[in-house]
Amino acid sequence: MIQQTPPASAAAPLPVGKLLAWAEAHDIKAVARKGAQARDLLRELRGLYAQDEQLAEAEAEEQRLLQQLEEVRGLQKRLRPRAARTRRSPVRDYVQADVRSWARAAGLSVPATGTVPTTIVDAWRAAQAGGAQ
Structure with missing residues (x-):
């Protein structure tokens, strides 16, 4: 029985780092250039991903702090004595x-x-x- 080699799409996935190293070391300049561009784009994507993660963490922290602030303000309102209402006498130009x-x-x-x-x-x-x- 003859064994056939599976098509490239069915083969085990190629790690990105290995693919980039292959491309950057390639003899054909266009392939090497695309490998370098891909590495730069991946570096940029990693930076954007990290920023997005930091933003999500900051937003979650903001919500937690807003909730905590609301609780503190409610406590202050319950504990603060109510101000006595003062009646003002009308200003009169006569006795x-x-x-x-x-x-x-x-x-x-x-x-x-x-x-x-x-x-x-x-x-x-x-x-x-x-x-x-």
């Missing part, structure tokens, strides 16, 4: 007690406490402006 006294003297009904109604304040201002003339 409420003076306006109340004037309103009572003028026979107007004015509440003893709280904000003096705008209509009373407007009447007081008009009377002050009229008295200043």
Whole structure:
């Protein structure tokens, strides 16, 4: 029985390093040049692969740190005392007690406490402006 040599595609895979060494040592300059170009391209691909791996690691680390930061901020929010709300008194260009006294003297009904109604304040201002003339 005669044994046939299997086609090149069915043969055991040729290691890349061995193929490149064969090409670079070849007598035909075009083959040697292609071997050198292939080695350069593989070196570049290895560098790009390493960068891609580093980027993936950095992105995973970023996600881990963002999660940790979110947890710390939640803890801070739970532990931080709530600020007391302060009410600001409205800025007035009059003394409420003076306006109340004037309103009572003028026979107007004015509440003893709280904000003096705008209509009373407007009447007081008009009377002050009229008295200043």
